[in-house]
Amino acid sequence: MKRLDPDHGVTPPKPLVAALRVLLQPLVRLLIDNHITYPYFANLLKGIFVEVAERDFAVEGKRQSDSRITLLTGVHRKDVRRLRHSDDIDTATTGAISLGGQLVARWCGDSRFNDTNGKPLALPRLPQEDGSPSFASLVESVSKDIRPRAILDEWLRLGIAQLGNDDKVTLNTGAFIPEKGFEEKAYFLGNNLRDHIAACAHNLAPHQQPMMERSVYYHHLTPEDIEKLSEISAKVGMEALQTVNREALKLAEKSQQNPRATMRMNFGMYFYHARQDETEHSD
Numbered sequence: 462m463k464r465l466d467p468d469h470g471v472t473p474p475k476p477l478v479a480a481l482r483v484l485l486q487p488l489v490r491l492l493i494d495n496h497i498t499y500p501y502f503a504n505l506l507k508g509i510f511v512e513v514a515e516r517d518f519a520v521e522g523k524r525q526s527d528s529r530i531t532l533l534t535g536v537h538r539k540d541v542r543r544l545r546h547s548d549d550i551d552t553a554t555t556g557a558i559s560l561g562g563q564l565v566a567r568w569c570g571d572s573r574f575n576d577t578n579g580k581p582l583a584l585p586r587l588p589q590e591d592g593s594p595s596f597a598s599l600v601e602s603v604s605k606d607i608r609p610r611a612i613l614d615e616w617l618r619l620g621i622a623q624l625g626n627d628d629k630v631t632l633n634t635g636a637f638i639p640e641k642g643f644e645e646k647a648y649f650l651g652n653n654l655r656d657h658i659a660a661c662a663h664n665l666a667p668h669q670q671p672m673m674e675r676s677v678y679y680h681h682l683t684p685e686d687i688e689k690l691s692e693i694s695a696k697v698g699m700e701a702l703q704t705v706n707r708e709a710l711k712l713a714e715k716s717q718q719n720p721r722a723t724m725r726m727n728f729g730m731y732f733y734h735a736r737q738d739e740t741e742h743s744d
């Protein structure tokens with residue numbers, strides 16, 4: 462595959478550049494909506510170029526130098542030197558959000574916390590004397606480092622769970638996209654789009670076993686058609702996610718102590734609709 466090299470005049474493939482223009486348009490709209498200007502984003506992008514070049518393009522047995530990163534990325538060596546030692550990731554925030562995702566996955570996928578139809582049970586908030594499942598035992602099954610009440614208060618704020626008069630906690634299965642919580646939405650924006658793009662990029666590389674990356678798309682639909690298709694997509698999509706989640710949870714627990722258990726996976730789907738004359742989605 463050709464690599465852009467300013468010193469040798471190699472240009473990237475035109476179809477790839479066309480694809481980048483399409484996929485970057487909603488991203489730029491998001492940036493402008495959130496007051497992120499081009500200079501700010503350009504500086505952020507510069508740091509990511511340096512990070513990826515250092516991590517993914519090292520030559521085996523050789524130290525990755527500032528000069529080589531400059532050659533690969535076009536970022537000035539002075540900036541490379543400055544950026545190689547910066548770290549702006551909020552690990553506390555991402556860790557807390559990741560824990561919430563694990564709890565939802567276990568509640569939906571672990572038979573101890575499901576009814577006979579495989580649906581998440583309404584769980585007593587406090588531990589039960591007979592050892593039966595509770596919200597507290599759910600949290601402790603994933604982490605003993607955080608109080609169940611702290612998780613519950615946050616989930617009530619986000620609309621992920623509800624607390625009934627019987628002091629039982631119910632998972633709002635329709636709130637996998639929280640009604641509130643910008644941090645949570647931004648976290649999954651980054652993680653899910655990262656893996657979706659990574660799968661597409663993998664499939665562009667030659668001599669690779671393709672990863673699943675498919676979609677269904679139609680034009681010339683009415684608003685009523687969109688509503689019907691949205692309902693169908695939500696139903697079958699959630700069924701697919703819950704099926705994969707249950708099996709992945711079993712396999713992860715089975716392989717927990719296996720030294721070969723070094724892999725991760727991400728399976729997702731989306732439904733989007735817009736006017737077909739919107740330029741950012743034109744074919």
